[in-house]
Amino acid sequence: MYRKPRLNRVEAELDITSFMNLMIVLVPVLLMMMVFSHITVLELKLPGLSDDIEQTVSDDMTKQLEVVVRKDSIRVNYPQGHLLKHIATTSDGYDYDTLVNTLKTVKSLFTKQGIDKKDLSLLLEAEVDYQTIITLMDKSRSYQAVVVASVVDAELFPNISLGDAPAINANAALADNSSPLLAGESE
Known part of the structure; x- marks a missing residue:
């Protein structure tokens, strides 16, 4: 048998x-296009199991905004069920600016009266969408x-608590149960 000699192969x-x-071009371009998500955790205060203990707190602290x-x-x-301000929706949706101005007025009145109130209950109907809830929480916090x-x-x-909005009672809607807290303020 005759073998052929191997040719020297060049690698x-x-x-x-x-x-x-x-890669030098593609990697920086992809990094510039990447969206970094920012997640914020909000602390919520949920109602306690025993409401009897909370009733022993002073009268100003038990009044809920x-x-x-x-x-x-x-x-x-403020307090529960006593209307301070009614803000109707506009063609663009909820009027967040009026809400913030009302909450700023309430906060300044609390400060003038020596009340250090930091909690608020956000009572929502079932039809309110998630983005509206987040916007309301952001506007109410600061x-x-x-x-x-x-x-x-x-x-x-x-300090924001979430809850279900109370059912609308036709007789209660007609009654004037306004709170005197904003009586001196212009509408």
Whole structure:
């Protein structure tokens, strides 16, 4: 048997310069297009199991500030069930600016009376969508204020409780149960 002599094969060189050029351009472009998500955790205060213990707290602390959100309006109540401000929806949706102004007025009145209130109950109808709930929570927690030529977040009511809106009673809707807290303020 005769064997053919092997020819000296030259090892092929692997040319990856074109691939490296592609990666040098592609990686920064993809990194610039990437969206980094920002997740914020909000602490919620849920009602306790025994409400009897909470009733022993002072009268000012047991009065609850409520924001009742319905599909056609927002009601600000203090104490429970006593209307401070009725905010009707606009063609664009809920009037968040009026809500923030009302909450700022209530917060300043509490401060003038020496009440350090930081809690608020957000009572919602079942039809209220998720984004509206998040926006209402953000607007109720703080607002943008200008202090010494810089914009800061001023605190309103950071301790937010969620709950179901009470059912609408036709007789209660006709009754005037307004609270005198904002009586001196202009509408």
